[in-house]
Amino acid sequence: MMTERLAFLDGKFVPDAQLSISVDDGGFMQGVTVAEQMRTFAGRLFRVEEHIRRLQRSLDIVGFKSPVPLAKLQEQAQELVDRNRKELDAADDWNLQLFVTPGKYKPHGGSPEPIVAMLTRPLPFRDLASLYKEGQPLAISTVRQVPPDCWPPELKCRSRMHYYLADREVRSRDSKSRALLLDQDGYLSEATTANVVLYRRDTGFLSPKREKILPGISVAALRDLAEQVDVAFQEADIAPESIYEADEVFLCSTSPCLIPCTSCDGRPIGSGKPGPAFDHFLALWSETVGVDIREQAVRFADRAAKPAKA
Numbered sequence: 001m002m003t004e005r006l007a008f009l010d011g012k013f014v015p016d017a018q019l020s021i022s023v024d025d026g027g028f029m030q031g032v033t034v035a036e037q038m039r040t041f042a043g044r045l046f047r048v049e050e051h052i053r054r055l056q057r058s059l060d061i062v063g064f065k066s067p068v069p070l071a072k073l074q075e076q077a078q079e080l081v082d083r084n085r086k087e088l089d090a091a092d093d094w095n096l097q098l099f100v101t102p103g104k105y106k107p108h109g110g111s112p113e114p115i116v117a118m119l120t121r122p123l124p125f126r127d128l129a130s131l132y133k134e135g136q137p138l139a140i141s142t143v144r145q146v147p148p149d150c151w152p153p154e155l156k157c158r159s160r161m162h163y164y165l166a167d168r169e170v171r172s173r174d175s176k177s178r179a180l181l182l183d184q185d186g187y188l189s190e191a192t193t194a195n196v197v198l199y200r201r202d203t204g205f206l207s208p209k210r211e212k213i214l215p216g217i218s219v220a221a222l223r224d225l226a227e228q229v230d231v232a233f234q235e236a237d238i239a240p241e242s243i244y245e246a247d248e249v250f251l252c253s254t255s256p257c258l259i260p261c262t263s264c265d266g267r268p269i270g271s272g273k274p275g276p277a278f279d280h281f282l283a284l285w286s287e288t289v290g291v292d293i294r295e296q297a298v299r300f301a302d303r304a305a306k307p308a309k310a
Helices: 048-062 070-087 125-134 161-171 217-228 240-245 276-289 293-299
Strands: 006-009 012-015 034-041 094-101 115-122 136-140 178-182 188-191 194-200 204-207 233-235 248-253 257-264
Touching (some): 048 070, 048 094, 048 217, 070 115, 125 257, 125 293, 194 217, 194 240, 217 257, 257 276
Antiparallel strands (some): 006 012, 034 094, 094 115, 178 188, 194 248, 248 257
């Protein structure tokens, strides 16, 4: 018999198929949703405390109070993973999505009545295996990052129309490219749903200024790895043409951890292939979490083509 995957809604574990949010919810009506996405390594959520702290900051910004205490929510996130883990191979892992909405939309004002939910999904290993091997092409979009006087860069939310439009634009030029957004001053900001980091052999890593971007959990992990091996990690306003002066460029985000970028607007980055720094730091990351990240992706890349585990 198939085991039934569970989800979490307002303090209770429910069948995944029954997880639903009303079309009258403010998260649907106005896109007002605070969110975090985490992943597991060997069944344990990676840097879960940091994700929960970032969630708390986002809730403070939008004025929500979680109906579930965040310390308890952290425990329940791992419990949800543990309950669902029986669906997976012992060497497999999950994404966990956590989101908080304001509850029923109140067009004439009134206090929010937040709803908190969590769900798990298998990691997209087929896509990740391909990216680790071939790399990710980038393209700079004319769509700019949301300016900080609209909402703070540190707010992790689902209001992502600008990402959608940016990817739509660049994929009209190259269907495989991922959009890279500039800020209002024309400096590098972020890729869609990922931090961007440049690497040069002689100077180390260079990231956009922390106060101008989402404080990524994965880019913080990369900074820690760089410190461990005495590689500099600096922050600055970065002109777009600096991409072509870099030996390697990476995207940092939850599921893949680190993605090598091989071109931008059709011009090669470095050798035009995933480079030695990518191999080195992905290996260091693997050592830290006790999972060979690349090998795991290759191993489970064909999972979507296989029948579900009974």
